[in-house]
Amino acid sequence: MSNSNVTVCVRFRPLSHKERKANDKVCFKKLDSESFVFKDERDEDVIFSFDKVFYDDAEQSDVYNFLAVPIVADAVNGINGTIISYGQTGAGKTYSMEGPSILHCNELKTGLVQRVVNGLFECLRTSEDITTWTVKLSMVEIYLEKVRDLLDLSKDNLQIKESKSQGIFIYGATEISIMNSSDALERLSIISVYWSKLQEGIANRAVGETRILYLPFLNS
Ligand SMILES: Nc1ncnc2c1ncn2[C@@H]1O[C@H](COP(=O)(O)OP(=O)(O)OP(=O)(O)O)[C@@H](O)[C@H]1O
Helix, strand or coil, rough: CCCCCCCCCCECCCCHHHHHHHHCCCCCCEEECEEEEEECCCCEEEEECEEEEEECCCHHHHHHHHHHHHHHHHCCCCCCCCCCCCCCCCCHHHHHHHHHCCCCHHHCCCHHHHHHHHHHHHHHHHCCCCCEEEECCCCCEEEEEEEECCCCCCCCEEEEECCCCCCEEEEEECCCEEECCHHHHHHHHHHHHHHHHHHHHHHHCCCCCCEEEEEEECCC
């Protein structure tokens, strides 16, 4: 992996049933775990290289382990992190982030969002250095050029601001706060509150093409 603060990966999804039926072909050839060959419009081979290429047999856990585990570990140590999924419609962004369904999903197919939430609380639980912490969740969506609060639909035009202490932030976005707890059972119920809020926010997404931001903040 490069020494850059930014890690860029590509993920190919398997052909869909419809694509297979239409006898669609893939236009790339695997080289290795970091590069593939793509045939351009003149039928010439072009090599593309990334920090990692996930081919269509990659598991959700492979993506989480490579991409997200370092970000979760950094977050617990006070370093900001972001995961962005980008691609044309139908490319597999939602699948990578949420799995086939955020509500009902087997462990193998669980997406990045659920894995990051679990990983974050697990890191906090096992950390020897962190005694007090607060995790805050906000969920917003940019839809028709407006920032909508997915945890309070009455806030449908939030403003993006910048301050010296916080940097860039979304003014007035709802924050669900979860404080540290040493009690294991209490912690489990805290995580389930967090989880139900995440599901509520996802259910509030506008229909159609959307861009969503999950904003878990961590103060420790
Ligand atoms: N890695 C994968 N393995 C199996 N199926 C996948 C994979 N990635 C995507 N799919 C399937 O491909 C289809 C399109 O994926 P998805 O809905 O995630 O695309 P998207 O990029 O979020 O599209 P949009 O921008 O239109 O919301 C879905 O049926 C999804 O289940």
